Amino acid sequence: MWVTLALLGVTSALFVSGKVRSDLVAVGALVALLLTGILTPAEALGGFSSPVVIMMIGLFVVGGGIFQTGLAKMASRRLLRLAGTKETGLLVTVMLVTVALGAFVSNTGTVAVLMPVVISLAHRAGIHPGRLLMPLAFASSLGGTLTLIGTPPNLVISDALAAAGYEPLNFFSLTPIGLVCVATGIVAMLFLRRFLPRHKKGKAGDTDSLMFDELAREYQLMQNLFRAQVPPSSPLAAKKLAELDIPRRYDVNVIEIRRKLSLKNQFFKTINQEIAGPDTEIQAGDILYLYGPFERVRQLAADNGLKLLDRQAEEKMGAGSGGAGESYVTEEVGIAEVILTPHSRLAGLPVEKSGFREKYRVNILGIKRKDRVLLHHLKDVRMRPDDILLVQGTWKDIDLLAHDQQDVVVIGQPMEELRKVTMDRKAPIAAGVMLLMIALLVTEWVPAVAAVMIAALVMVILGCVRNMEEAYKTVNWESVVLIGAMIPMSVAIEKTGAASLLSGALVESLGAYGPLALLAGTYFATSILTLFLSNTTCAVLLAPIALAAAGQIGANPHPFLFAVAIGAGMCFAVPFSTPPNAMVMAAGEYRFKHYLKAGLPLQLVMGLVMVAVIPLIYPF
Numbered sequence: 001m002w003v004t005l006a007l008l009g010v011t012s013a014l015f016v017s018g019k020v021r022s023d024l025v026a027v028g029a030l031v032a033l034l035l036t037g038i039l040t041p042a043e044a045l046g047g048f049s050s051p052v053v054i055m056m057i058g059l060f061v062v063g064g065g066i067f068q069t070g071l072a073k074m075a076s077r078r079l080l081r082l083a084g085t086k087e088t089g090l091l092v093t094v095m096l097v098t099v100a101l102g103a104f105v106s107n108t109g110t111v112a113v114l115m116p117v118v119i120s121l122a123h124r125a126g127i128h129p130g131r132l133l134m135p136l137a138f139a140s141s142l143g144g145t146l147t148l149i150g151t152p153p154n155l156v157i158s159d160a161l162a163a164a165g166y167e168p169l170n171f172f173s174l175t176p177i178g179l180v181c182v183a184t185g186i187v188a189m190l191f192l193r194r195f196l197p198r199h200k201k202g203k204a205g206d207t208d209s210l211m212f213d214e215l216a217r218e219y220q221l222m223q224n225l226f227r228a229q230v231p232p233s234s235p236l237a238a239k240k241l242a243e244l245d246i247p248r249r250y251d252v253n254v255i256e257i258r259r260k261l262s263l264k265n266q267f268f269k270t271i272n273q274e275i276a277g278p279d280t281e282i283q284a285g286d287i288l289y290l291y292g293p294f295e296r297v298r299q300l301a302a303d304n305g306l307k308l309l310d311r312q313a314e315e316k317m318g319a320g321s322g323g324a325g326e327s328y329v330t331e332e333v334g335i336a337e338v339i340l341t342p343h344s345r346l347a348g349l350p351v352e353k354s355g356f357r358e359k360y361r362v363n364i365l366g367i368k369r370k371d372r373v374l375l376h377h378l379k380d381v382r383m384r385p386d387d388i389l390l391v392q393g394t395w396k397d398i399d400l401l402a403h404d405q406q407d408v409v410v411i412g413q414p415m416e417e418l419r420k421v422t423m424d425r426k427a428p429i430a431a432g433v434m435l436l437m438i439a440l441l442v443t444e445w446v447p448a449v450a451a452v453m454i455a456a457l458v459m460v461i462l463g464c465v466r467n468m469e470e471a472y473k474t475v476n477w478e479s480v481v482l483i484g485a486m487i488p489m490s491v492a493i494e495k496t497g498a499a500s501l502l503s504g505a506l507v508e509s510l511g512a513y514g515p516l517a518l519l520a521g522t523y524f525a526t527s528i529l530t531l532f533l534s535n536t537t538c539a540v541l542l543a544p545i546a547l548a549a550a551g552q553i554g555a556n557p558h559p560f561l562f563a564v565a566i567g568a569g570m571c572f573a574v575p576f577s578t579p580p581n582a583m584v585m586a587a588g589e590y591r592f593k594h595y596l597k598a599g600l601p602l603q604l605v606m607g608l609v610m611v612a613v614i615p616l617i618y619p620f
Helices: 002-017 022-035 041-049 051-068 071-083 087-102 107-125 130-143 152-163 175-195 211-218 246-250 294-304 356-360 395-403 414-418 424-443 448-461 468-474 477-495 498-513 515-529 535-552 557-569 579-583 592-617
Strands: 225-229 253-260 271-275 287-291 307-309 333-340 363-369 372-374 388-394 408-410
Touching (some): 002 022, 002 477, 022 041, 041 051, 041 477, 051 071, 051 152, 051 448, 051 477, 071 424, 087 107, 087 175, 107 579, 152 477, 152 557, 246 253, 294 307, 395 408, 477 535, 498 515, 515 535, 515 557, 557 592
Antiparallel strands (some): 225 287, 225 307, 253 287, 333 388
16 A cells, blocks of 8 residues: 555656656556556556547547537637627637537647637737637636536546446536536636736737638739639530640639539539649539639630639539638648759749649649749749749649659648648538537437447548548547556555545545535645646546545545546646646736636635535535
């Protein structure tokens, strides 16, 4: 027992110091428990087969699908449009939207999605982003209290109850308590916002724009991009681009073709995008993306019976509206800047005779030469070694171009940029999968872990996550290893009697004052510890102690374990206690004092309210 307590003390000290990675500390503690004979190999490795760990992996994949399809951003933007420009309305709406999203996906992912949207809203409303970003971070933690899958501590206490022979929690077991948390947090922030930064930022901007939008603006792409539909009577129909010679005749480039797919070929996809090449055949009904001066585009349309489409006209085959670069960048097609190498064989050649499109299967949209951007008559421009070319092509071809560094070098990492592009057409599918998962969890038709894994599998199969490699990348493996390695620590605490000793000390000091005092001690011990440890670690360590303490006084263990889960998640007093708190620090221009002035009172108020409310909902 004393060895276990010593290991627990050393592990906690290393967690608090932050000098060693938390997952490495957890694995080190696991190995120590194994080497000292406290745990058998099966017990030591049992944490990695725990339903909690498997559910976390599945939830990361489901969350990845929600983010990669743009579902989270679409929903949040639409809801936030209703907020208006009044600070109070914005604050309440931001917190409610964040809570709703945070109930189903990780708080870190929630803040990552909403932060640029909220900053943009703050700029448009003329208020400092810091007035909204801290409420955003706090609300992401509040949302985790609403559902079983909202935050890992909820899963931890459910697993602890099941291991002790009690019924595991259902999907909405925490919802009544969570609603009180949400209401308390929003009302408290309306008063505590006085401690947040007030002055306006000098520069307004929309950080929700991607690199692609910036490139589109720099190269003035949207001023030179036009769409034209090919009617059946057009002389262009059924002809290849090579025989039409449009660039030479009209000084216009056909850079992309979008056409409606036949039902027998489509699978949750309505349009096909094709980078235009010499062998591309134009078909009736195609929408051509034409790049060039408007007068020349209009002449091309007049000569060939094309129907010019309004810039805002919907294509009725899946094209959405987005930022400046939306027409150039999708999950299939992208843009990138490339430079010629000093000894490139392309140097000195005019674009038309360089064979660039034929060799690399990408279009040159513009050339940046010193302080000038060349956009027209590109076919006659001779390329120089110091030129920067803006190219468009499929992501696959851009990636291949990045690996051919003999003649050109791609600036940046194309495949990393691809991961920032949301697959908007898959958003309805992702929404359906998420609703399916929730339905399975609520109805309990299958075990909770099976419901989550089914949803994760369907997300991958239906393409809401691009492929299995991307699915693996959505998982925060540090968190998975941390929980998998720390669960055996709780087993050791119980097995060696350390849980009984610690819970006995807790009962001895507070038990005489009744279960309410013991509940308060459990909650605030967790709340203080979570200032230094992750909420998951706190839950894993304190769940067996709270369970044992409840048993010693013959009380219902549910309120004590709920106190652990809620206390572990409600950490607002320091910036580095949770990832969301840290994520908003720079953008909100916060200092440590802002967290102390606004977060510490909220954490204390939340504790007092929870100690009073939990026994009312779940009596001792």
